Amino acid sequence: MVLLIIVLTISLLLFWLLTLSVVLEIDSKLLRAMLSCGSLGKLAICYEEEWWLTVQIFFYNKRIRLAAIKRKPKKVKSKQLGIEKKKKMGMLKRIFRVMATFQVEDWQLAFDTGDYCLNGKLYPLNFMPYCYEHININFADDNFLYLRLKNQLWRMLYALLR
DSSP, X not given: OHXXXXXXXXXXXXXXXXXXXXXXXXXXXXXXXXXXXXXXXXXXXXXXXXXXXXXXXXXXXXXXXGGGOOOOOOOOOOOOHHHHHHHHHHHHHHHHHHHHTXXXXXXXXXXOOSOHHHHHXXXXXXXXXXXXXXXXXXXXXXXXXXXXXXXXXXXXXXXXXX
C-alpha cells in the first residue's frame, strides 16, 4: 500500500512537471527577456543601468549583476574536425526541432526605417490581415519588438529525444 502511494505521488509529480507551461517573453522596449516555467520559477535578464540576471525558484530569489560574472579562459584542444562537425550538425537539428515546438502567443513589431519614402511604401503592411495590430510602421522613430512564446516541457523533451 505504501509502495502504491509512493509510485502514485511520483507519477503525479512527474505529470505536473511535464505539463508545466514554459513562457518566453522578449520585450525590447523595456530591455527585458524572461523565461517563466509555470509556478516553478522565473529567469529574467533586464537592463537597469547595468545588465541584471534575476532567478526566482519557489521562495528563493537571487539577483546577480552580469558584469560581475567572470569567464575562465577556454583550453584549446585538438580534435578531429569531421566528428566534431557531425556532432554540431546533430545538435543544431535538435535545437531547431525544439524551437519548432514553441507557439507564438503574442507579438508586436514597430519600426521606423528613417527614410520617409520607404516608410510610406511599407505603411500598407499595417493593414494586412495577418499583420493587423501586430506590425506598426511609423514615422515617429519608434522601434521595438515584443514577443511572447509558449510551450510545454513534454513537447520540448519529445523533440529533443526524437
